[in-house]
Amino acid sequence: MDKPSQLIPFYPVPDLEAARHFYQDLLGLPLYKDQGSVLIFAVCPGGAVGFCDYGELPADPSAFFITLIVEDVDGWAQKLCQAGCRMLKAPTENSKFKIYQTLFQDPSGYTLEIQRFLD
Numbered sequence: 446m447d448k449p450s451q452l453i454p455f456y457p458v459p460d461l462e463a464a465r466h467f468y469q470d471l472l473g474l475p476l477y478k479d480q481g482s483v484l485i486f487a488v489c490p491g492g493a494v495g496f497c498d499y500g501e502l503p504a505d506p507s508a509f510f511i512t513l514i515v516e517d518v519d520g521w522a523q524k525l526c527q528a529g530c531r532m533l534k535a536p537t538e539n540s541k542f543k544i545y546q547t548l549f550q551d552p553s554g555y556t557l558e559i560q561r562f563l564d
Contacts, residue, residue: 455495456509457499458496461484461496464551464552464553465484471528471530474494475487506553507556510555510556518536518545518559519536522549534548545560
């Protein structure tokens with residue numbers, strides 16, 4: 446049996462165009478597939494994230510994290526703040542997990558974590 450070649454978690458959203466704007470236009474993730482009611486954005490080789498305009502949103506979407514690993518956490522935080530995105534946590538070091546992170550809220554209420562590993 447072969448190994449999986451990709452990982453694509455899917456999230457239901459109330460506004461697919463808002464998700465497109467946020468992930469494609471603001472974050473700069475390339476659109477991998479547009480299936481009408483489903484958008485899939487490439488994140489890195491073998492990794493993508495998908496959004497669909499069907500299914501129920503979780504009762505607390507903020508409990509679900511979409512994490513992007515980057516080198517320049519502060520630069521990303523500044524870009525998102527300048528775009529008017531809601532910051533949930535300013536860039537800080539998390540010594541427990543040895544990461545440097547910031548948290549924002551995406552248009553659907555999901556938590557977007559921008560982080561760098563420190564070890």
